[in-house]
Amino acid sequence: MKPNDVILRSVTRVAAVIILTFSIYLFMNGHHHPGGGFIGGLSTASAIVLLYLSFGIEKVRENIRLDFKKLAAIGVLIAVGTGMAGVVFGQPFLTQTFGHVDLPIFGDTELASALIFDTGVALAVIGTAVNIILSISEDR
Numbered sequence: 001m002k003p004n005d006v007i008l009r010s011v012t013r014v015a016a017v018i019i020l021t022f023s024i025y026l027f028m029n030g031h032h033h034p035g036g037g038f039i040g041g042l043s044t045a046s047a048i049v050l051l052y053l054s055f056g057i058e059k060v061r062e063n064i065r066l067d068f069k070k071l072a073a074i075g076v077l078i079a080v081g082t083g084m085a086g087v088v089f090g091q092p093f094l095t096q097t098f099g100h101v102d103l104p105i106f107g108d109t110e111l112a113s114a115l116i117f118d119t120g121v122a123l124a125v126i127g128t129a130v131n132i133i134l135s136i137s138e139d140r
Contacts (some may be wrong), residue, residue: 005054012054019047027122031114037121041075044122045129057137068134072127078120082113 023043030036051060086095098112 009054012050016047016051019043019050023047027118030118031112037079037118038125040118041122041125042129045126045133048126048130049133052133052137057134068127068130070127072124072131075120075123075125075127079117079124080120082117082120085113 023040026035026043027037027040030040048060048064051064083094086097087093089095094117096112096114096117098110098114101109101111103109
């Protein structure tokens with residue numbers, strides 16, 4: 001007999017959107033205030049794991065077709081590549097640079113290399129955390 005998880009699935013749909021929205025906020029706010037790639041990636045991974053728990057691994061894999069091992073590797077490469085960019089220009093490893101751009105809708109916008117580094121960290125954390133949870137679930 002198949003369990004009736006209507007309430008769980010309904011709440012998960014709303015909660016996942018809220019968690020992912022908050023993850024974006026944490027990620028984007030990270031280089032000025034507490035937050036950034038690690039906590040943004042961890043909260044994104046928690047939303048994905050919540051989807052796995054509510055809808056089942058196979059159903060979520062049909063809709064999210066990502067190899068989380070490759071995602072983690074790409075994230076590490078982006079983070080290390082951003083750190084090495086400073087070395088290429090004769091600066092210490094992980095040297096950050098930034099500039100300002102005038103965008104039509106947003107006005108004066110800061111662009112920083114820390115955002116690229118945080119993207120790599122977030123991808124690495126998402127890939128690693130989801131891989132760990134999926135590996136644990138396969139051991140049962």
